Structures are given as C-alpha cells and as structure tokens.
Amino acid sequence: MRITEDCIGCGVCVPYCTIGAITLEGGVAVSDQDKCVECAVCTRCVVCPVDAMIQLEVAELPYPRNLRRYFSDPIAISPVTLAGGRGTEEGKTNDRTGRFKFGEVGFGVEMGRPGISTSFADAQTVAQAVSKVGAVFEAKNPIFPLLSDPATGTFKPEILGERVLSLIIEFTVSIEKTPDVIAALRSVEDNIDTVFSLCAITRVNPDKTIPVVPWLERAGVAIRPNAKINVGLGRPLIP
Amino acid sequence: MTHSLHRAGTCESLKNDFPVLAMVARQFDIVNPDAKKRTLEKLQAIFDVFDQHAPTNLGSLYVPGTRAHGMTDAALRAGLKPNGFVGAVFSDRASLRDALRELKERDFGISIIVSGLIDQVFGICDQVGLQPHTIDLALGVWGNQKLLPKAELMEITTMCGHALTSASLVEDVIDRVRRGSLTPEQGALELAKPCVCGIFNQRRAAELLTDLAK
Numbered sequence: 001m002r003i004t005e006d007c008i009g010c011g012v013c014v015p016y017c018t019i020g021a022i023t024l025e026g027g028v029a030v031s032d033q034d035k036c037v038e039c040a041v042c043t044r045c046v047v048c049p050v051d052a053m054i055q056l057e058v059a060e061l062p063y064p065r066n067l068r069r070y071f072s073d074p075i076a077i078s079p080v081t082l083a084g085g086r087g088t089e090e091g092k093t094n095d096r097t098g099r100f101k102f103g104e105v106g107f108g109v110e111m112g113r114p115g116i117s118t119s120f121a122d123a124q125t126v127a128q129a130v131s132k133v134g135a136v137f138e139a140k141n142p143i144f145p146l147l148s149d150p151a152t153g154t155f156k157p158e159i160l161g162e163r164v165l166s167l168i169i170e171f172t173v174s175i176e177k178t179p180d181v182i183a184a185l186r187s188v189e190d191n192i193d194t195v196f197s198l199c200a201i202t203r204v205n206p207d208k209t210i211p212v213v214p215w216l217e218r219a220g221v222a223i224r225p226n227a228k229i230n231v232g233l234g235r236p237l238i239p
Numbered sequence: 240m241t242h243s244l245h246r247a248g249t250c251e252s253l254k255n256d257f258p259v260l261a262m263v264a265r266q267f268d269i270v271n272p273d274a275k276k277r278t279l280e281k282l283q284a285i286f287d288v289f290d291q292h293a294p295t296n297l298g299s300l301y302v303p304g305t306r307a308h309g310m311t312d313a314a315l316r317a318g319l320k321p322n323g324f325v326g327a328v329f330s331d332r333a334s335l336r337d338a339l340r341e342l343k344e345r346d347f348g349i350s351i352i353v354s355g356l357i358d359q360v361f362g363i364c365d366q367v368g369l370q371p372h373t374i375d376l377a378l379g380v381w382g383n384q385k386l387l388p389k390a391e392l393m394e395i396t397t398m399c400g401h402a403l404t405s406a407s408l409v410e411d412v413i414d415r416v417r418r419g420s421l422t423p424e425q426g427a428l429e430l431a432k433p434c435v436c437g438i439f440n441q442r443r444a445a446e447l448l449t450d451l452a453k
C-alpha cells in the first residue's frame with residue numbers, strides 16, 4: 001500500500017496496519033515498503049478522509065512483490081489453490097478426502113503467525129530443517145510452486161527477501177517421525193527473526209484418544225487445550 | 240488454512256468460543272456445473288441452520304463482509320459461492336449442540352469443523368452422537384517470542400485467524416473505551432472489521448475489552 005502526497009497526517013490509518021508499517025513522520029503518514037505485506041486491511045477498514053491510500057491488486061503488483069498480496073490478504077485468490085487463504089483443505093475435509101490416515105501426522109508450520117509476518121528466507125530455514133527429517137511438502141499449498149527444490153525445502157532465490165503476513169509449511173510424516181520433526185523445529189527456532197504457530201493433524205481413534213498425543217508428550221511439546229475438530233459429518237465418510 | 244485453530248487464552252476465556260466451518264471438498268464438490276449447483280444449495284442450507292441457532296457471527300471468505308460488519312443475513316447468504324465455506328462462531332454450548340444435531344439429521348454430507356476446548360467439543364459430539372474424525376492440535380507459538388505482543392492482546396488478535404486484527408488496533412480501541420468514546424460492544428465491532436470470514440467472536444471481544452479497559 002502506498003500513501004500519496006494528499007495525506008494530511010490525521011493518523012487514523014496507523015493502528016489498523018497489521019504489522020506496524022505505517023507511521024507518522026513529518027506530519028504525514030508513511031508506509032514502509034519493506035515492511036508492508038500488502039494485506040489491504042488499511043484500505044478495507046479505514047475511511048481515509050482524503051483518499052490518500054492506494055492498494056494495488058495481485059495482478060497490478062510486479063513479481064515477486066505480488067506474493068505479499070496473495071499470502072497476506074485472504075480475499076486475494078491464489079493462482080495455485082484457486083482459493084483465498086494461505087493453506088489447503090488439510091484436515092478440514094479429511095472425513096471425505098482421506099488425506100491423513102491412521103499412522104500419519106500432518107504438520108502445519110504457520111510462519112509469521114500470530115501477526116508478526118515472515119520473510120521467505122526465514123521460511124526456508126524452517127523448510128530446509130524439516131526436509132532433512134523426511135518432510136514431504138504438500139503440493140497443493142501455495143508455497144509449493146515457489147520452491148526451487150522441494151526435496152530440500154529451498155525457495156527460489158528472488159523471493160527470499162519478500163515478506164508476507166504468514167505462510168504455511170505443510171507436510172505429512174509417519175507418526176514415528178514426530179520426535180524428529182520436533183527436534184528439527186527446535187534446532188532452528190532460535191535462528192529465525194519471526195515466530196511460527198505449530199499444529200499437528202491426526203485421525204481420532206474410535207475411543208476418542210488421539211494417537212499423536214503420546215509422541216508429542218514424550219517430545220516435551222505443550223499441547224493447547226483448544227483444537228480444531230472435524231466432527232465426521234462429511235459423506236461419503238472415510239472410515 | 241489453520242485460521243480457526245490458534246486462538247489464545249485461558250480455558251476460562253475460551254469456554255464460550257466455538258468457531259465452526261462448513262467446508263467443501265474441491266475434488267468432489269465443484270468438479271462440474273451440476274456439482275457446483277448442488278454444493279451451493281447445501282452451503283445455503285447450512286448457512287440457514289447456523290443462522291437459526293443464534294451464532295454470534297456469521298460469514299464466508301468470499302462475501303465482502305460478515306454479520307459483525309452489519310451485513311444482513313440475506314446479503315451474506317446471497318453472496319455464498321460453491322468453492323468457499325460458511326463460517327460462524329457460537330458463544331454457548333447449547334446453540335452449538337443444537338446446530339450440530341440439526342446438521343446431523345439433515346445429512347448434507349459437507350465437512351463440518353468445530354474449534355474449541357477439546358473436552359467440550361468431544362462432549363458435545365457425544366451428546367449429538369457424532370464420532371470426531373480428525374483433529375488439528377495447536378502446539379503453541381515457537382521462535383522469537385520477544386516479537387509477540389502482550390498475551391492479553393493476543394486473546395483478541397487471534398480471533399481473526401488470518402491475523403488481520405492488529406495488536407495496535409486493540410490498544411487503540413482499549414484507549415477509546417477507557418475515554419468513553421466507544422462502548423466495549425462498539426469497540427468489539429471495530430476490532431471485528433478487519434476479519435473477513437465471520438469467525439471473530441465480537442461477544443468475547445467485548446467481554447475482554449471490558450476487563451482490559453479497567
């Protein structure tokens with residue numbers, strides 16, 4: 001998002017910026033173009049009294065800057081998934097698609113969340129770490145075509161400096177590899193200049209126990225008391 | 240999308256917060272015009288079921304607005320698309336239970352995903368006679384924790400799962416509530432503005448704002 005010379009410095013837009021890229025300098029609002037992730041919250045939520053904010057759409061932004069737009073604004077349509085959002089259907093439709101089977105765990109490493117943003121360079125640090133323990137990246141995720149080498153988690157070099165509000169590194173491993181994934185993530189979490197929110201997706205046993213829980217507990221991972229649960233209403237149902 | 244998963248807060252704070260999604264499976268539901276037509280009809284019917292059981296918020300990613308934005312239910316329903324989802328958030332267990340019971344009876348076949356405290360959601364599934372199929376566990380925030388805003392601000396910001404409600408906006412609204420220029424309820428609606436898919440819980444936000452503004 002760019003701010004034109006019409007800005008009168010009222011500051012109404014400043015708090016809406018998702019990552020603090022808008023500041024008041026010299027009596028006018030300035031948008032730091034390195035920080036701005038093109039999420040469009042400011043132009044969608046703020047009524048600028050002098051119409052001084054310009055937000056370009058994905059097709060109007062040059063590559064690779066346009067990556068910021070479609071990873072940061074859930075309304076922007078990804079050319080990969082043909083849908084909004086940063087991820088895939090993952091476990092949400094697993095009762096119909098059977099993507100995650102008993103004995104498997106799907107991990108989602110949401111880089112930059114909550115509300116910090118991430119560079120692709122930091123995402124690469126994490127992707128390369130988990131690739132070494134056998135992570136197979138989800139081909140339908142919008143980051144997949146941006147990998148120059150999916151086997152090693154290496155992104156195309158020209159995008160490493162781009163920043164997005166968040167992106168999701170999605171991969172599936174056998175449940176026995178859970179400790180290796182956790183160790184790989186621990187090995188790099190101090191080497192990145194951002195945060196990530198981590199999730200693990202598994203089938204629920206018929207007795208309502210969760211097979212990955214013992215593996216996570218043995219690895220010393222704290223499991224939040226809240227979760228996202230597919231309640232099995234999809235049809236035909238994958239047993 | 241993990242956007243309805245990583246809500247921050249204590250069990251006490253989360254006990255009346257249940258985001259629900261009705262999600263199409265693209266490999267089945269939008270493969271041809273007939274499938275799209277049937278899918279859209281199902282999403283509209285599911286929207287009506289949600290709507291009849293007193294959700295706090297209601298929306299869909301592809302509709303430019305949510306109930307919290309003041310969109311009418313008719314406008315929201317008319318804007319549904321077959322390649323999308325219906326999002327809602329319930330603020331009490333009984334409403335969620337009744338909505339799930341009706342969805343089970345009508346058997347639309349569209350995947351339904353409920354977020355919330357695991358024990359509570361499993362308990363409601365027991366009451367309705369549902370077997371949870373798949374679970375997405377939240378394993379916390381990793382990396383450079385020094386970058387994070389205060390925990391009490393994240394209880395509100397994480398209700399927009401796409402992280403579009405900033406901590407600075409929460410602080411700004413708290414200040415406006417303190418000064419009396421906004422009520423907590425008005426402040427909650429301001430904080431819901433950035434969220435585009437209808438799972439921001441403005442009722443919980445108003446309760447949190449009331450405490451934070453003291």
